[in-house]
Amino acid sequence: MTQPNHPQAAGRTTLGDAALDAEIRGAAAALADAARDATLPFFRSAGLAADNKDDAGFDPVTQADRAAEEAMRAVLAERRPQDGILGEEFADRPGTSGLTWVLDPIDGTRAFLSGAPTWGVLIALNDSDGPVYGVIDQPYTGERWEGGLGRAQLTGLRSTQALRARGPRPLDQATLFTTFPEVGTPEERAAFERVSKQARLTRYGLDCYAYGLVALGQIDLVIEAGLHPYDVCAPIAVIEASGGVVTDWEGGPAHGGGRVLAAANPEIHAAALSVLNGG
Structure with missing residues (x-):
């Protein structure tokens, strides 16, 4: 990272x-x-x-x-x-x-x-x-x-x-966003696809607006890679204040950028994190 x-x-x-x-x-x-x-x-x-x-x-x-x-x-x-x-x-x-x-x-x-x-x-x-x-x-x-x-x-x-992020729901009921369809490297794309195949709805684009929708309780997940600190520090603060969770793909701090998983609640974060890492 x-x-x-x-x-x-x-x-x-x-x-x-x-x-x-x-x-x-x-x-x-x-x-x-x-x-x-x-x-x-x-x-x-x-x-x-x-x-x-x-x-x-x-x-x-x-x-x-x-x-x-x-x-x-x-x-x-x-x-x-x-x-x-x-x-x-x-x-x-x-x-x-x-x-x-x-x-x-x-x-x-x-x-x-x-x-x-x-x-x-x-x-x-x-x-x-x-x-x-x-x-x-x-x-x-x-x-x-x-x-x-x-x-x-x-x-x-x-x-x-x-602001209040959504409550827990199964991954197969989740709405997932990312900005770029390619996500990052081929390996990162493959990891994202594992989550996308289990989610109910996947949408692309929106940039920082998608993180706002997590905090607003409209969507469940944003998964991205290749970010810089200035791309993610503000979304982290906003989502965490709304009850959501933002980490890197290993579950650690994300404010340095790199791979980011933003989730509406700890339960769906854990489910997406497991799938991202091959679980």
Whole structure:
């Protein structure tokens, strides 16, 4: 599993203080608002260009990705300059607080380029043990998932509702998502297929939106491989706050990226994990 490169200080900031938690949540909301303002002018705009970051395939980055991360970094420079930053598009910024913001300005750039509203902005706050708070924000639909520091909620255009992942059900009644049909290596694809063949319904695409649906109680599983820390830290915080479970394919911590299994509850997580590993 790829290990996270967190620019954290030697000491650890203790969260749980009401004033500090409120400050963190306020900073995260400001980050998400800034990313909305930066991304929406580009979405479904004519002539949006993309650079390719992968010579062997297609890993696009757009002006909107860069603008959103720049906007979020500017917010942190003003509101939380003592914290570290790990972002997708720009260099790590060391911090002194023991806390690191993990930012993905557009998770699902391919969807963004295609005009599909299944991309999102991912914002997580990590301490030395991993994510403690996360936001999955969809600027176009106006949906914002929030998890950790006493919060587990989805705020939409018309209402705010508590997040609660689905209860246990047999694997043959489960709904499973992954972003890319190939999943990863041929071996990883074969492992995913073992689970998919037992699930009732398998769907593809959605990027971070699928993790939001786990937290919302709509689906049961997301299985992916080849992820980076900025792809998964925010979903971990949101899903765990809703009662779900997120690990790697061995059942260990997933905030470093790599292979990720997100599940609505411990029972279906255990069933999927067993099948993934040939059980």
